[in-house]
Amino acid sequence: MKVVALTGNIGSGKTTVARELERLGAEVIYADELARQARAALAPEICRAFPDACVGGRPDDRRLARRVFADPEARRRLEGMIHPWVRRAVLERLERLAQSANPPELVVLELPLLFETGWNPARDGVLVVAAPEALRARRVAERSGLSLDEFRARDAAQLPQEEKVRRADWVIVNDGDLDALRARVQRWYAEVVREASA
Template structure:
């Protein structure tokens, strides 16, 4: 799956490493560990939050979903309620936000290339679901047993078990993600065990030096 980096304007572009995992798998913890090891991690959700602070974007969202922008601020819970389970509504939202998110990430990747970085990690929750696998040189999937993932999400969010399971069911099954992964990181034990697997993954990807 790995591809040779391209050269753009005399700069070698960094390898693009996708980072993903099902809800409650612990992807954010792995992202933190990768940052601590010197890698640039671009968080797609963070970029989406920044995009939706743009007044022009808010105006488009409000025009399509009246009532979700209150006093110039996006009511994320209200918006989520409007698009959850509605494929057409979600597609409309993505049409507004995704091109801008991609542009922001491309600019950040260009900055990483200018710094001479060998690799950039893209933290994308719905990487496979969004068809982004083909644009990655390798993909790390973080996984854990379903019961553990559900418990983690319930503890941090206050959602019921049924609500967590419903959200998980709307994602690609974890087993399919594992099959498509370049590297699978098991997050089913303690932090030292997870750190050891992150180090092993970096060795496997040639990013430990």
């Protein structure tokens, strides 16, 4: 069972790449989905720390994001709650997959903050998805309705894309249409699965 981390900056197309890898047969663990579960599980703790970002005793994602991306100390405080929960969940899932009767050939950990947190449980390498900044900003505006300032605040909270590319074992550039991206992902998948079974 080969375990690879997938990361990239906001709007790069990580999730699109992850979904295509899933379609091709990889097992994908989505840290953002686990983080949503963590926010629900830790709602009382988060609302005690950030009462202005909660509605009806539950964290409001948009308010919480505005609060923590405007204040690095608040972001560190929130991450101190969420990250340990997500890490435990990732490790438990990896253990279950490794112990299963038919482990997948490839497990992909979609970890948007892989380099920022300094935690990488993927022993077999890092795949970075990269895209031009203007294209990433446009995608985020279309997908989430974030303004350019909101995009820039979130992007600034991440390691610069160039540094992620430098640290990567593999890079997929997402600067074209969906068909071009899928073709690049399929080539990468074929190469990595071939290496895993060699």
